[in-house]
Amino acid sequence: MMQQSLGQRLSSLRVGQKIGLGYTLALGIAVSGTIASFRVGHYYQQQGQKREEHARNEIELLHRLQSRVLQTRTHQQQLIPLAQYPEKFQDEYAHLLKHQAEIQEIWTELKAFVASPILQDHVHQATILAFLQTYDRVPQLYSQELKRRVERIRNLNLALPTDVEQAQRLMLEFTNSDLALKFDGISDDLVVSINQAYRELESAEESQQQANKVVEKIVVASIGFSVVIAIILAMLTSRAIAQPIKVLTSVARRSTEESNFELQATVKQDDEIGTLANAFNQLIRAVQQLLQEQKTANEQLETYSQTLESKVEERTQELNDKNTRLHQLLEELQRTQVQMVQSEKMSALGEMVAGVAHEINNPVNFIHGNLTHVQEYAHSLLGFVQLYQKYYPDPAPEIQAEAEELDMEFIQTDLPKMLDSMKMGTDRIRQIVLSLRNFSRMDEADFKAVDIHEGIDSTLLILQHRLKDKPERPAIQVIRDYGSLPPVECYPGQINQAFMNILANAIDALEEANIKRTYQEIQENPSQITIRTFMIDSKWIKIAISDNGIGMPESVQKRIFDPFFTTKSVGKGTGMGMPITYQIVTEKHGGKLNCFSIPGKGTEFIIQIPVQQQVCDGVE
Incomplete structure (x- = not known):
């Protein structure tokens, strides 16, 4: 019953209304599919962005902690040669205390960060929790032990060489202690956590790319589906228009060929074609009396046919224009997607370059700074050897044999050259690191x-x-x-x-x-x-x-x-x-x-x- 009512409603529509209904359905499907794809893609993109932002924050937090641990160990090792210079020793220790306070602050932030709901029921959360539990009291114990040894050094008379040696021995023993080595283990274990965080970031970026692909596939599917529906509707519309015309044409041909003016065309529709059939029937009944009216009706029929073709061409052109606009929109979407991927790549490259430059810079600065002291010590030792050879030109046979085996003359000539070459090498590495940081410019988002x-x-x-x-x-x-x-x-x-x-x-x-x-x-x-x-x-x-x-x-x-x-x-x-x-x-x-x-x-x-x-x- 419902199908019969729907058929009657469709048959009562005008030809132009039928064509417009078909185009409206096709366009509605395409627009609905596109909107749905954007909503689905937006949801996945939001999820990927949250994961990506969380991973970036985690990487930044772990890098900060690793940096402060390395700086703390560097300052602590610098305390050994500075024991004979009390003012420099206190200044270096003040820097070390600052970094220790920063470690405690970052440690607290990391504990709060692990409690984030994004990491709930995640393998990476277990790794960070295990790390925090393993080293929970290590920074505090390290700070307390170092403070105790510094207090002992302050009680010494650093004007005496023996007390200076005792102070250096205290710091050297602490440097090689199990507690210090376990403190170093924080930096080593952080490398594993940082690598996992980078893998999380890569996974988030892949999710972003998958979301973009989902949007693209849904858009293409909706357009393809709308095209199929448009073709089906066009075929049905054509059949609904052409079949009654074909029947009417058959009746007209028979009446002309057979001169049978009693034939009547069957009227099943209330549209323009049904009106045309009624007019044709009236024309058949009055053909013998109204030949001139028949001619006029034929002329009207021809005029209407031309108008109908013009409307069909106009609607077809309108559909082509809309398809062209959809194609341009798809190209613009693809172009924007590639630009976004390129921008993300350059951003990732800049972060990586800046991170590598920062990580290289600390140990290189430590080596470069200590090379100056090594050069001074080497020149002093070589000068002492020359002074000894000057006043004791005839050493004992055992010393003479050892000197010949060591080839002291070659060492005195080659050692300063080797130290100069090492210093030139660290200078070159520092220049490369500076160039990398200048290229990345990650901290300069404004003009x-x-x-x-x-x-x-x-x-x-x-x-x-x-x-x-x-x-x-x-x-x-x-x-x-x-x-x-x-x-x-x-x-x-x-x-x-x-x-x-x-x-x-x-x-x-x-x-x-x-x-x-x-x-x-x-x-x-x-x-x-x-x-x-x-x-x-x-x-x-x-x-x-x-x-x-x-x-x-x-x-x-x-x-x-x-x-x-x-x-x-x-x-x-x-x-x-x-x-x-x-x-x-x-x-x-x-x-x-x-x-x-x-x-x-x-x-x-x-x-x-x-x-x-x-x-x-x-x-x-």
Whole structure:
């Protein structure tokens, strides 16, 4: 009964209403599916963001605790050589007490952090709880024992060498004690917890990616389902319109061929086709008397047919326009997703670089600082040996034999050289760490006036492994032609990312050009990257980065900044490096980015950015 009522209602609709109903159903399904996908994706994204934020907080807390433990042990070991300098000894001990207080504060924060509901019934929670239980009283016992030994040292007369030796022996025994070694174990066990936290962060990031994929699949499924429904509705609508017309046409043909004007068309619908059938029946009944009316009715029928086709074409064009807009929306969604992934990658890279730089910096500073004392001790000992040889030129045979076996003359010459080389090496490591920290710029989320040359040099240091010589080719030469630039207001991390993308593309172009050249040919015409900087006027600067690689044809140059466009093989390029660079320079900094290239000669990228961001007018 319900099906019969529904059929009657549908048959009573006009042709235009039937077509509109079909399009409305198809579009409604597509919109509903898209909204549902966004809601589902938003829920999973929120869950992933909570896990990711929790993992990041945990990593930061564990890194802080590990850093303070290492600093405490470093200051405690520094107390040994400083025992003979009471003021420096007290100053070093004051720093150590500050770090111990920070350890207790971080320890309390870590206990509260473990109680977070996000880690409930989680394996990682058991690991951290076991860690806290194992070392719960170790920092306090370490502090108490160290305080007791410092009090004993304060009671000594450090003006006497014997008391200085006793003080150093007290601190040295404490350094090698089981309590101190167990305190060191805190740092070692923290490495395991930090690694687990990083795996949690990776898992959260994967959940984010899965949420994005779910959204994408649901959108595609809803669009596909709507297309299928639209096709089915179009077929049903066409059948509902065409079948009565076919019957009516058959009656008209028979009446014309057979001259049988008693035939009547069956009327089953109340729409335009039913009206047409009634008019046709009336025309058949009055055909012999009203031939002129028949002609007029035929003309009206032709006019209506044309109008119906026009409406169908209009609706079809409207559907095509909507499908085009949906396709553009999908492309925009994909482009935004890739940009978000790229941003997260750069953020993760910056955090990793900053963390590595921080971890390397502490032990290197400790080694670098102690090398000065070692050099002083070595020079003093060598001077003492020379003084002894001067006043006792004829040592006992046993001493003479031992001196010859040790080759004292060689040691006196080589030991200072070795210490100088070690100090040069620590200086180089400190420079590398500084460059890594300058490149990451993780603590600079706002505009800041920085040295552009420093950012370029830091980026080149990161890419040094790709620039140096290899068995198949000599090193790529980097020519720096720096002008005098003032500090420039910018996002330092984003500008460094733009330098990284352009320089990496230049290296790719040079490596591709070198594939067909021999080692000798490359030596005769070396691969070069030239970086020039200069002021355009008082408000703008220019950075030009060029290479003598393979260059690009004009067709590639026109699309170099299009999203997802790449000439690299699958797996080597996403096609988003240069679009993101263009966005950083033009949208984030109000600058300009141009590309000039000659096939077979090379490529040059020119960056123009304002010195101060409030200046909006540009230059050519």
